Amino acid sequence: MSNIEWTEKTWNPVTGCTKISAGCKYCYAETLSKRLKAMGVNGYQDGFAITCHEDRLNQPLKRKIPTMYFVNSMSDLFHPRVPFDFINKVMETIRKSPQHTYQILTKRPKVMQKYFATRDVPKNAWLGVSVENKKHGVPRIDVLRKINAKTRFLSVEPLLEDIGKVDLSDIHWVIVGGESGNKARLMDSTWIDNIYRQCQSHRVAFFFKQWGTWGADRIKRNKKANGRTYQGKTWDAMPQQVIACSY
Numbered sequence: 001m002s003n004i005e006w007t008e009k010t011w012n013p014v015t016g017c018t019k020i021s022a023g024c025k026y027c028y029a030e031t032l033s034k035r036l037k038a039m040g041v042n043g044y045q046d047g048f049a050i051t052c053h054e055d056r057l058n059q060p061l062k063r064k065i066p067t068m069y070f071v072n073s074m075s076d077l078f079h080p081r082v083p084f085d086f087i088n089k090v091m092e093t094i095r096k097s098p099q100h101t102y103q104i105l106t107k108r109p110k111v112m113q114k115y116f117a118t119r120d121v122p123k124n125a126w127l128g129v130s131v132e133n134k135k136h137g138v139p140r141i142d143v144l145r146k147i148n149a150k151t152r153f154l155s156v157e158p159l160l161e162d163i164g165k166v167d168l169s170d171i172h173w174v175i176v177g178g179e180s181g182n183k184a185r186l187m188d189s190t191w192i193d194n195i196y197r198q199c200q201s202h203r204v205a206f207f208f209k210q211w212g213t214w215g216a217d218r219i220k221r222n223k224k225a226n227g228r229t230y231q232g233k234t235w236d237a238m239p240q241q242v243i244a245c246s247y
Contacts, residue, residue, distance in 0.1 A: 005209050005228065005236075006175055007070040007103055013057055013090050014075040014082055015043060016050040020107050023132030023158055026183050029074045050081040057089050066099045077104055078111040087115060094122045105130060105155050109143035121149040126173075126239065128153035133160045145170050151239050157209060158184070162191045168202040172239040178212030180223045186214040192230060205237035 002010050017029065029048070036044040043053060060069060071077055077087060094102050105128040106112050112127065121127060127149040131137035137156070144152050151172050156163070158179030168174070176195055178187035192208070199206040211226035228234055 002070065002073075004070060004073065006207055006238075008068040009063075009070070010073040011056070011060055011069045011071055011102075012043075012074045013053050013059075013093075014051065014072050014077060014079075014086070015053065016046070016048045017075050017079055018050075021130075021132065021136035022160055023107070023130055023137070026179065026181050028181065031181075033074060050075070050079060052082060052086045054089075057093055060093055060097050060100055060102075063097075064099065066101075068101045068103065071102050071104045076106050076108060078106045078108045078115065080108070080111060084115055091119070091122060091125075094125050098124050100124060101126065103128065103153070105153075107136075107140070109140045109147075113143055113147055116147050116149075121147065123150055125149070126151040126153055128155055128173075130154075131156045131163065131166075132158055134163055138163055138166055141166060141171070153239065156195060158212065159187045159191055159195075160185055162188070162194055164194070166195075166198060168198055168204050171202075171204055173205045173207065173237075174199050175207045175209055177209030178214060180210070180212040182213070184213035184220075186218065187212060188218075189216055189230075196230075205239050206235050207237055208235040 002008060033044055033048040037047045077090065102125045104125055107130045109129050127144060127147055129140035129144045131140060131154045141154065152170060153173035154171060155175045157175060157177035159176055174195060176192055179185050196206055208228060208230040210223055210228050212223050214220055215226040
């Protein structure tokens with residue numbers, strides 16, 4: 001099972017990435033890849049270099065129990081160095097396993113848009129973009145909206161600033177979370193409030209993932225000690241679910 005609160009398992013047919021925006025500064029996947037390489041773990045011989053793993057393509061097909069898969073927690077499927085021919089193979093696996101749901105998150109929605117311009121999005125694939133700030137993150141939302149996906153979501157993590165008013169039309173799910181790690185940047189509760197209110201106004205499912213290293217009281221500690229509660233509650237709504245507003 002995955003340690004990521006909003007999914008059940010991870011599937012990494014691609015590993016490795018390169019930094020593209022502010023949210024990448026303290027990339028957990030890069031740090032973990034270096035550690036796995038040092039441990040001699042198979043598949044990480046090249047560390048965080050972009051690597052397509054043909055031998056992993058059929059992994060989800062072996063699991064019959066319906067499962068939520070986060071695709072490429074250790075990479076970005078729509079990195080320019082990932083060939084469209086390989087993405088075709090990933091999509092083929094997704095289509096061959098309709099019992100599963102696949103969450104695909106990218107910081108490169110224009111590449112994703114180009115890919116799906118001539119291809120249908122599998123019905124069991126959710127497409128999402130990272131929205132860490134106004135400059136890099138918010139513009140990705142408009143690109144995502146143009147892709148004809150059944151389910152679209154935003155990962156507002158790490159939330160680095162108040163992202164202001166955003167257009168949530170045709171967005172079905174918003175995940176919010178703070179940064180973790182020794183160098184984590186602080187997330188202010190008022191920034192979460194802004195997103196929460198907009199989700200409720202647009203009837204978009206709201207999921208609060210974590211405070212991260214900085215707690216609601218603006219004190220730095222272990223992220224487990226800071227917990228996942230916001231407004232004294234745990235917010236675990238999934239797409240098509242809307243929790244009543246508490247304001």
